[in-house]
Amino acid sequence: DTAVSQTPKYLVTQMGNDKSIKCEQNLGHDTMYWYKQDSKKFLKIMFSYNNKELIINETVPNRFSPKSPDKAHLNLHINSLELGDSAVYFCASSQGPGGYTFGSGTRLTVV
């Protein structure tokens, strides 16, 4: 049973489209995150939610909108996709700063 699951695993889309990535965790954690890994493998936090409430928004363009319908889900919607949005997006969850569990990632390619 996957602890943090993301769908889809791969996403190829054209510039200007709108797409969503879904994330679900079955660990009972209160906090969920989205991280972006760029082409140079650098990992940076985008958002965090604690029990459905936005906690961190790290200067991400407002084309990116996270949505947390409940504490087990954190989805990422991206409007008007640009070439520079191509990256691997990781969802994660934690129950405090001592432990983070990551999903397997979604590779987004914008063409």
Add this chain to the structure above:
Amino acid sequence: AQSVTQLGSHVSVSEGALVLLRCNYSSSVPPYLFWYVQYPNQGLQLLLKYTSAATLVKGINGFEAEFKKSETSFHLTKPSAHMSDAAEYFCAVSTYNTDKLIFGTGTRLQVFP
């Protein structure tokens, strides 16, 4: 603010040789420190973590790391490299009052036969 610095973006070792991947951190409060491994086209897997208990932390796959406050370091070691250790390794830091992980830039480990 917290940060981590990984010295060496690429490290190459022979199979059976010692693996040493370097990580230095900066934090104004006691840190929690992590090492993650990423195999090609895969997600992030936790190797080990330091959360203010024992300073020598043993992880999976024979890896270990030692927290040295005086040197602000958390280097990752493995006595004998295996071909299957070839991957990207990330050091990361968080603290009790910052609910996020801050990653280093990663070190690619290559293992030669």
